Amino acid sequence: MNKNDLIAAISDKSGLSKTDAGKALDATLSAITEALKGGDDVRLVGFGTFEVAERAASEGRNPRTGEPITIPASKQPKFKAGKGLKDAVQ
DSSP: OOHHHHHHHHHHHHOOOHHHHHHHHHHHHHHHHHHHHTTOOEEETTTEEEEEEEEOOEEEEOTTTOOEEEEOOEEEEEEEEOHHHHHHHO
16 A cells, blocks of 8 residues: 555545545654654554664674674664554454
């Protein structure tokens, strides 16, 4: 399912027009992004939790030369599925 398919599904289930469903989806994704940028977690009970995970700096190797390189520390978005979502998929 891509974004357009998701917008169509939201439109069908909610009775919103596709334009309004697209705006609602964009607003939802924007709100989640802004919360994560601000260092907050987003918890949707029964669905899951969006959070930011810290990755420590590490040593790696250049696959072409075998030369050691330093991989810098970074922040990565992470999603953990909730019980309701896990049960629905089973």
